Amino acid sequence: MLNSVVVVGGGAAGVAAAESLRREGYDGSLLLVGEEPLLPYDRPPLSKQVLAGEWEHDRTTLRERGHYDEKDIRLHHGRARDLDLAERVVRLDDGSALAFDGLVIATGVRPRRLPEWHRLEGVHVLRGHADVLALRAAFLAGGKVVIVGAGFLGMEVAASARGMGLDVTVVDPLAQPMLRQVGIEVAAAIARLHRDHGVDLRTGVDVAGMRSESGRVNAVALSDGTVVPADCVLVSIGAEPAVDWLRTSGLALDDGVECDEYCQAAPGVYAAGDVASWLNPRYRRRMRLEHRLNATEQGGSAARNLLHGNVTPFSPLPYFWTDQYSVKIQVHGVIPDGAEVSAEEGSFGDDRFVALYRKDDEPTAVLGWNAPARILPYRKLLLTPTDDSTRRP
Template sequence: MDKRHPDRIVIVGASAAGLTAAETARKDGFAGDIVMVGAENSAPYMRPPLSKQILAGTWAEDRALFRSRGELDALNVEWRLGTSAVHLDRDKRQIHLVDGSSIDYDGLVIATGVSPIQLSDGHQLAGVHVLRTANDARALGSDFTPGRRLVVIGAGFLGCEVAAVARTAQLHVTVVDPLEAPMMRQLGAEIGGQIARLHQSHGVEMVLGNGVSSLQSHRGSVTGVELTNGTLLEADLVLVAIGSTPGTEWLTDSGLSLSNGVDCDEFCLAAPGIVAAGDVASWHHPSYGRRMRLEHQTNAFEQGAVAARTLLGTATEPFAPIPFFWSDQYNVKVQVYGTPHRDATVSITHGDPNQGRFTAVYRHNGQMEAILTWNLPREAVRLRQELVSDMALRAPSVANL
């Protein structure tokens, strides 16, 4: 770790991880300058509600803000919102911004998150959307009119959550994915099959095992989605939810290792005086024994705190959390602790999938890797303790997180 204490910390990314890093630095006694750079004009806000409550209109946008104006003012942070970083000069310890200005730093927190992957063409068409920001949610929601035809390209968490909101809003919804089950990359084929049946029971058409070849249009508006098998799906709206890429384009000539996001050690250190946290950070998880990059809000909070303490020289243990994420779809809450290995075996340990309430355990090479609950939140708490105990045998520091 870098033991040199900074006098001026610059945080690039007004995100959950960036905000937590600032709050942790202040809480731990850092009295120097903190500058927060954010590409959006908004103070940091929660992103999970964008595909659920905000899109559905059950939350006002300001409800998603992490902190009140008074709480933000009390942090004594210089806010540079509505601008983004375009270059990092590590020799001069300077960050260059898109508006032509630059900022000097002693310590740097990279918390720039991710950007949605777009199709190679068609994004200029009216009715074609991605969903990452509050502006994206506002634009997509304004197009939700009962009876319209929405095609969701990508059956991951985001695509499935939007499909659920759209179907509840009485749109006709079709979900397309090249894999054989929705959320298969995250949860495997068995649980993915449960997700598919859930959506089908609500009237969603699942077109699985098919890719997209092109978007069709008329007078600048999308009219359909052509699949790789030649099928044409009529569409008034399209959501492209095919994944994301780490926000590292401004770092390509920085000399930092960027194999999948910003590569860090187990203390979130990327280089002397530079740490990374949140969706953009790839770090070595000592308990799982492999490098991870997690796009989950809980991880962003936890990692932002460790990254700040690494900069200040006060981090005492490697970052080895039990990952946690959740998804709300219709009347179902799916909660997951851990990270299922792609080759893990799944066993139902409690309840019955046919009854809509169950728990599942993922094991790989005989070791518990993750647990999942489906409408059983109390079981999630109990099973998490089992997972913590199991992983503590591999890395004792995990039990303290």
């Protein structure tokens, strides 16, 4: 029987887990630990509405403080230092020790950095509130922006920066932006979109070095021998699961906290959100998804299984989206390496199209480019009647 539950991680997954516990009838002690001294907030708007100045940060707040008081969810600000499974204790950097019967790990990810140059003034990453404040201040100062990395975050920030009238260069070693996420045909459409909006897109090249004066970056040297002037550099080269505090815990930590299909990592210990690497029964393989909707769904699922005893495997059909300029790109499913893609409605050069991905003649994902309603019938193809998403892998 659970009497004391600690949720470590104050993002969407952690909030969803805490709320689900209360909704499912848990009435014991419930502590939600967040690293930042803020109410839990939503991250996707940071690279778009908050960075562009369209929203104040408080608009990203997931719930007002009164909501947590009403649900008897105690908020604690602190950074987890280590986990002692034998003693059933989470220790924080401030020396406090939080005892638990049940634990949900939802510590998310941390941005990767370029270790040789990340201490230079003017070199940024973007993950949390403090990051977006610093980056927006740099953007408001004007000048030339270089973005290292052409994934989701890098291209969203590029769109926001161009909307503010900044000179933007994006650098990536792959042939097209977001190539791994959407495949070459749609990636080429994303490249055209950004070039049409004035982005200097440098693909197929890597960063060879950064130049500076008095400790401040002023240029980025590329592997092709060119040098790009820079007043501000955003490093957006992916993220790593935030598991350093778990290194001595005994939990399996290969690309995140390894869990079974119920999101269980150890007896009474579950993980959810960006940090969780779990066995998805739908695909019968291990996954770790850095998707906003997955964080909420997995947080709720982990909490239910913790409370009721592994009643429902977590087997979602993945979904993610990105907004760039006036374009909304949405993807349902998984796009595997080597998948074939076809434009089912419109063409890859249109303002609106639907693309279907197949592997071995089986549909694996559908992508909509400004087509939120049109992709729904194709999504049903991914949920076939023969699918047994409750089977154990």
